Each structure stands twice: as structure tokens, then as C-alpha cells.
Amino acid sequence: MVNGYQVNSLKEALDIRSREAVVPYAGGTDLMIKSKEDAAYLFLNKVPELKNIVEDAEYIRIGASCTFTEIINSALTPAILKEAVIQIAAPAIRNFGTIGGNLCNGSPKADSALILFVADAKLRLMSADAERVLPITEFYLGRNKTALHTDELLVEILIPKTGLDNYYYQKVGARNALAISRVSFAALLNVVDGKIENCSTAFGAVSDVVIRRKDIDAMLIGRTIAQAKAVKADYLAKYDAEIVPIRGRVSTEYRKSTCMNLLKDFLESNGI
């Protein structure tokens, strides 16, 4: 029984993925916590096609095997993503933990996932003979469940280049380092010519999946700041009804209060 596959190209990786029951391993910093005796890992840490950070006309494109440290050090990384990733765990974890691993874990606490939700990022998934691009909201199906098929690999993350400058981000953990998020919140607001062109919010670590409600955020889109203020109470009331946190290391009340406080602060800090 072969106990692992080391590959140096994406093609090789996808071939093995299509044939064998393997566990994709990019950095190992989550997988190795509960390493199973018979796990057959597909080692993706040295696959060059998965290690690029580039930009094209629309997106910043980050390879799934890029480590958090690499993401922090890249000039192309949007500030909001950098701010979230720099607060993950501690240096040794960031040196080897990858954005791909962070996402494929399927956890609502994933710090990078939160940012990708609020930025409406897309994920490129590939199999040996097919490829698809999914909005991140369709990638997460439930707690620790993703849409990744057993013959697929997450290859690339596509983050829209624009609209990320005016951001709000807060991670709430138990201490200042090595802290798993207990509540996290990210938001974007784009005001162009006095009108809100985009309002995007996301709440992490409080539910089975990151909470992203484009329908509620849409209440503010197209409005002026003053008009947004007028519907603020309604907007907050909708989130108040829709955010139903689950109990974890902290209570649902704590999570709920923190979420609503941060949401209000985001609005207020933008004059709403």
C-alpha cells in the first residue's frame, strides 16, 4: 500500500487524484493534527502551478498552495486579505499553512474564507479532464463540507481586484496569537459619486458556514449615505433576525452581540 504521493506538476497531481483515494496535502498544518495511520497524502506543496500569485485584468489570482507567509509578502495581495492572514495562528503555521488548505477544511472559522466571502471571490477547481469556477458561496455546503469532488483539486482563488480598499475587519479570538476565531467580521463599502455602489458583509465562526447575505446587503446598494441611514434600522433588524449563532467555545449570546456591534460600527464608521 502506497502511503503518499509526491508530485511536481499539476497534471501529475490531477492524474493521481482521479485514480486514487488520496487526501490533498498542501501545508499539513491542519491535516496533521488528526493524522490517520493509513492516510495517503497527495503532496501539493511543491507543485509550481499552485504557487503563483498573479493578476490579470479582473482578478488577483492566488494559487491554492500559496502559504500564508507568501500571501502576506506579496505586493499583489489586497490589504484586507493581508490583514486577516497576518493574524492567523503564529509564524510557523503561516510559513506552511496554505490558503487552499484553509478553504478545503470547510470550516466557518477559516480566516481567509471570510475575506473571500466578503470580496465575492471565486474558486477554480480542476479535475484531470474538467475545470469549473465556483463562487465561494457555492463551495461551502455545510459544516466541514465543501463542493470539492473526490477527483478534484482546488487550484486557484480569484479575488476581484477592485472595490476592496474601504474595508472593515475584526477578528475576535481568545488571545493575540495562536487564536482560533470565535467571531470574525469583514465588510466592504464602495461609495462612488455619493451612491453606495457595493455593500458587502460577512460573519465568520458563528455558524456552520460563513454568513453572507447579499440580499440584505442589497438594501443599501444604490442609496446615498443619507438614504442608507434611513433604512439602517430595518437593515440591522434583518441581520438581527438572520444571524443565529451556534454555541461553541463561547455562547450564542456573546457571538450575536459581537456580530451586531461590529456591524453597527462598520456602518457608523462610514457615516451611516
Add this chain to the structure above:
Amino acid sequence: MKETIKFILNNKEVVSTAKANERLLDVLRNEFRLTGVKCGCKEGECGACSVILDGKLANSCMVAMGSIQDSTVITIEGYRDTERFTVLDKAYAAVSAVQCGFCIPGMVLASECILAKNPHPTEAEIREGISGNLCRCTGYNAIVEAIGIAAKEGNGLW
């Protein structure tokens, strides 16, 4: 699929017969008898098992052998023969930063990584650099001070 894993351990090329899914920590301690690499939690949460892997600080308990083919690994056993270690050694001794010692091999390698990246770090940068290395004895102050002294006395070594 290679049956063995070849890598450079403390500047020597070695071959391990470990399985690809085995932990680097266990291989270093058991196969290579490098007991300076400590196990504090086996979950990547304490840094006692820190090594320098491909030039970066790593928790060896979180590294599967199959991921390090042709990589370089430095443990305290390799690092302690360097001139840089001598500077850190003197600095840590000057402020008695070593208490029970269990976190120390990891702290020393973390110190190296801080200074390799930035030979003149601020205190905040030093603290950030060891933020993944838990210490229960010292309260961290003496270790932080020691790294600062090493940076001053380093004399161009970093």
C-alpha cells in the same frame, strides 16, 4: 513513487525509511535520535518541536515526511555549531532566559528566524516572531531581551 525520503538534515544528506505520512518530529526523534527536538503537544500549538525547514520556522509535528523530499531541515543539533548560535547562547545566558529549558530549542530556532529576516528587529517584531512558541516558565521577558541583545551584539552575523 519513491519508497524513501531523501533530505538534507543539519547540512548532511540523509535518507529516511519513514512512511510519507509520518511526522517529521517523530522521525527526527526516533529514527535520527535528535532528541533536542521536543514534543509539547503534537498539534502545532506550542512550538517546542520547531525546526527550520527550507529556511522557514516550522512545527515539525505538523510536517508529513512526504512533503520534505529534497528539503533542508535544521534542528538545534545542527544550529548549535554555528557562530550565530554562540551569540544567542551568550545573550540568553546573560539574562538567564533558560528556566526549565523545554521550550528553548524551539525558541532558539525562532530567534534565528527573526534575526535572519530582520537583523535589527523592534521588540514588537521579536514578540511576534516567538508568538508561536509557548513558554510557561519565563513570562517571555528574558527571552525577548536576549534576542534583542543578540541583535545588538550580532555584529553583522545576520
Add this chain to the structure above:
Amino acid sequence: MEPISKSVKKKDHEPKMSGRSLYVDDLAMDGMLYGRQLHSAKAKARIKDIRLPKLPEGYYVVDKHDVTGVNRVAIVLNDTPVYAEDTVEYVGEPILMVVGPDRKKVDQILNEIVVVYEEEIPVLDMKKSDTVFFNYNYEKGDIEKAMAEADRVFEETFQTGYQEQAYLETQGLIAYPHDGRMTVRGSMQCPYYIHGAVSKALGYDTGDVQIIQDVTGGGFGGKEDYPSILACQVAVAAAKVGKPVKVVFDRREDMEFTSKRHPSICTYKVAIKNGEITGMDVDVLFNGGAYTTLSAVVLQRGIICANGVYRVDNLRVHGRAVKTNTVPCGAYRGFGAPQTFFAVEMIMDHIARDMGIEPLELKEKYIVKQGDSTSTSGEYHFHVPLPEMIERMDQLSDYRVKSKRYQNQTGRYRRGIGLSLVYHGCGFTGSGERDIIKAVVRIRKNADDTVEVLASNADIGQGLKTTFCKIVADTLGIPLERVLIENPDTDLVPDSGPTVASRSLMTVGGMLQRLSEKLKKEWKNGEEQIVEERYIEPDFIIPFDIGKFQGDAYPTYSWSVSAIEVEVDTLTASNKVLGAWGIFDVGVPIDMNIIQGQMQGGFLQGIGYSSMEQMDYNDKGVIRNNSFSDYIIPTSVDVPNLVTEIINNPYTHGPYGAKGAGELPLVGAAPAYVEAMENALGVSLYNAPFTPENTMKVLQEVSK
């Protein structure tokens, strides 16, 4: 600074810094087998059956049937089984051990064993326990009169939680039989405690048991009694299989199943008449867990500290340690004092605010002075330096100004500052040193005129190897390099007592100083000599009656003033420590860097205890916080502004003036931290740890 305080390079710096030091898990022996315990999955049950799989060649199961002596671990009383008998009393209780050459196979066999339990209803809440392990009462003055005549009685209840020692090196021991003897070596604080326990469990003559301390990666009290239990188990296993057996706990196992700090509930009734505090009536309840282990002694210290640093002429203290079906609690730095000091400091804060005055103003009126009577009608024989320490603290932290300024804040970020005054009674409580420990220490002078210190105290990071040798070298007038010390081996060193109670430096160090003076007088160049010293109780001590809790509980006290400043973010209920200051009187530091390191480390552990170190069990008695990701201890970036200062206040009966130091820095952190939170939030608080969860509840209520 006294000359002795000048810092030196630690004796064990080199091997630890270079990674050469061998801790127990670094050791391997020929034919060594690995052992792992099967822990009870139930909090309270009868064991109906244990179904073992067929064991492969070379693999064994060790249990109560294999105990050749008494199936009890001698720790104060003898109720802890070596291996469980008919019942299990807590989740984690060791039922048996699987031993074999391959660790993975041992784990596999362990997972195949089926224990059939007949579950009973566990008692998890200490308030609901009806088994009182220990019940103590003491009084002084006339509390009934004070209560009857009071204008008002202030009554409040305080709670403190578990604390896990979280030493970086988990528990581990190796036992190996040889020539009819048994040797146990590994991570420990008290070789002779283990020696006694293993002799009884095996039924061996004490001369046939040898205990060796290996380099130990932290203890903090967590390796005071637990290693005795593990040692008995490993020794019984080694005796059965006739080979070396090593057991090293993994982190989750260690966090869930080994001893912790006693949670407490303390109720204080304080009589006030004409604006004066005239009496205190205190009820102390400690959660002892499933077996007695060290609860008697922890409770004793806790209740002795009940009235804190204050002169209270009419005092009544009632203390109980009760049984619950949870992990037995034991020693952790502070040993009962952090719990009661938390309560008394908080109630003084509350009384002050109720009176409309600043907490420090009220406290200063009642601080004891030299000559005053202690809680147990002993005496404060020596100068109490709190007033000058308070002034210095105010200089350092600007406490008085900030405490006023921070009242009644609004806005997103709210600051607060708190200050506590505590002591730590130096050494073993009461006459334990004289009547139970009876310490003996030796120095051997070699023919080459080097000397070796022969004591059973363990260096667990606190620098004993260095400080013991400094005392001897300086007294003899020889270079430090010519004074040698090894980790204690009971075959080679006498019983100078355990490494507990902040006694090693003061008591054993003091004996070493006297012994060195003796050796100096008797010194013969080129000859091998051995000199010995026995403990002599200082002559000023008022004898302590443990039945009545009367007399000098401690010969002297170390004092501290702690201040902590916080900033609360009301949006997330999380907070930052803006400053943490500790001023400590430990007599004279035998080595300044070593003492500073102890103060900083202990203070940070105390801050963890106050804030992030929450541990709890679920309704099945299972501790949920069983890993470093769930039991949160401070990292290097959590309190970057921790400042410690030492004052000089020589103790006439300590070596070079030294007093007990190790535990002091932890004791005052929790009340300082929680008072700071009160200052920030504008409400009275009653529990530690005080977490963001607690903060959010307060913020919600305040905003209603």
C-alpha cells in the same frame, strides 16, 4: 543590590540551551517497553467487566491484580488507588495499563479493550457534594459580638475556577527493575515522596527503591503529587514484565487527567461599625475532586490567608474540601492562597466603593504591621514593607490617579486599573517542616577540594542548581565552578524535603549556608569529607497547633503589590492589558536574574488565571479544554508590558536574607486584574477567570 544577588550564568544553561539536556522522553533503555493507561470514560461507575483482546506476544495488561504491595498511593492520606478497583470515581481514573514494545500497537490494543460500566450518578457540582474530605474551623477574638454589634454586615460570594499547570514537558516516568531493586526516574518535583509511595505500592523495603529526577520541563506544583501516582503504576508494570517501562503522557491526556488548582467558592461576611471593619466571618469551599491527595494542605493554606494582609481582630474561618467526581485537584503555585486572596481583595474593593472611598484608601487603614497578630494568632515577626511598596507602585503605574480617572467611562474603549496586596507564607504550613519533613542535607568535599551539594530538591526551572551552589560557593569562599550538583538520586542524597511551598531556597538553602560554614571550619585540604545538617526550627516561632489553627502558620511572609491596567473594547468584550506591574519582597534575591525570571513567569501565569485560562467540564464530567488550542495560556504577544521589581528586605533567618519566592508572584494577579475590569466596567465583579464572555454579559446588562 546585595553582592549575592549579582546574577551569574546558570549552572544548567549550557545543556538546556544547546538541546543536549535529556528529559525522560529522550531516554531509551535496552528492552524498554512503552505503557499507556486506559482511563475511565465515566465519572462515576462500577466496573462490571473488562474485556481484553487477545494480546500479541510481548504485550501485557497491568492492573490492580499486579500490585504486589498496597494498591494505594501514599499522598498525605492513602485513598488514591494505584489502579482502579471496583469503582471509578472520575473521568480519567486509571483502570489499567497496556505495555509493549511498539507504541502504535499499544494504542491499538488500548482501543480494543472494552470496559463494561454500570453507571451511577456523578456529583460534579461542589455545592451539591455530601462528602466532606476535610473540615477546618478556627477563630480569634469574638466574631459573634462583632456581628451582633455591627451597623451593617457586608456579605458576598466569590468563585474561582480551575487552573492547569500546562508545563511544556508532560508527565513522564521510566521504571526499571534490576538486582531485586526498582528504579523510577523522570519528571518530578519530589523524589522522596515518590520513593515512599513506590515502596508501599510494590511492598519493597525502602532500600530497594531508587528514585532519580531527570531534567524536568516545568512543574509549578503539577509534579508534586501526580508523579507519585504514575510512578506506582509504572513500577508495578515494570515489576510485572521484568523490563523497563516508560510512560509519557500526551498533551490531551495530561490536560484532562492530571491534578489542577482547586476551584473555590468563598463567602465573606464583613462586619462594619462606625465605618470600621470590626470582623470577618469566612466560609471557604474547595472542590477536591475524587480523592483527597493534597486537599488538606491546600485548604489549610487557603483558610489561613482568609483575611489577607489585613488586621482583623475578630475572625472566624470555616473551610471545607469536598469530594466531586472530577479529577483530583492538587498543588499549583500559590496552593490555596490565590483563591482566598482573590475573595478578600475583592470584598475590600467592594466595601470601599460602597463607602464612597478609593479601595486603596480603605486597604491602607488595615494593613498589618510588624508585631501584629496573624489570622491564627501568631505574629508578624518582621517588618511588613507594604506601605513603601505601595508608594513605589503608585510611582510606577500611576494607580491612584488612574483609578479615579477611569470611573464612569463611556465610549467604545474603556480603561481600568486594579491593585492587590498579598503575601505568601514562606515554607511548609505550621510545624510540618519540623515534625513531618525533618530535612537533612549534606555536602561532600572531594579529595580534589571540589564540593558536591547533596539535597533532594529538584531544579524544575527555578534555578535551584545555581542558587544552592551560589550559597555554598560564596560561604566557602570558593569559585562557583568548584561546587557541583546533580539531579537528585535517592541512592545518593538525603531527604531534604520536597520542592514545594517556596521552601527550597529559604529552608534548604539556609541549611546549606549553615552547613557550608561548618565545612569551612572543618575544611581539610586534599581529604574527602562529608558534613550533614538537620533542620532546626527558628527559635522565634510560636508553635503552631494544627488542631486549633493557632500559632505561627509560617515563620515569615513574602509580600507583593500587583497592579494591572486594562482596556476593554466594548464592541467585542475583549480586552488588552496595557500594563502589569509587580513589586515583590522575597527578602534578598540569591540571584537577581533568576528571581526576576520567577516573578515574571509567575505573574504571567496569574494573569492567565485571571483572564483567559478557563477550564470546565461538561455534564458527563469530561473536561472539554484538553488541548493548547482550547486551554488558553498567554503567548509572548499577550502581555508585552509586564514589569517586575524586587525590593530588599533581608530575612534574618534565611540564607543571605532570602525568603520564599516561587509562588508569591502568582497570588496577587487575579484580584488586580478583576479590580481593573470593575474599574473599566463600573460594576462589582465576583469571579475569576473573568473572560470576554463575562464581560459581554456585564455590558449587556449595563446597557439595559
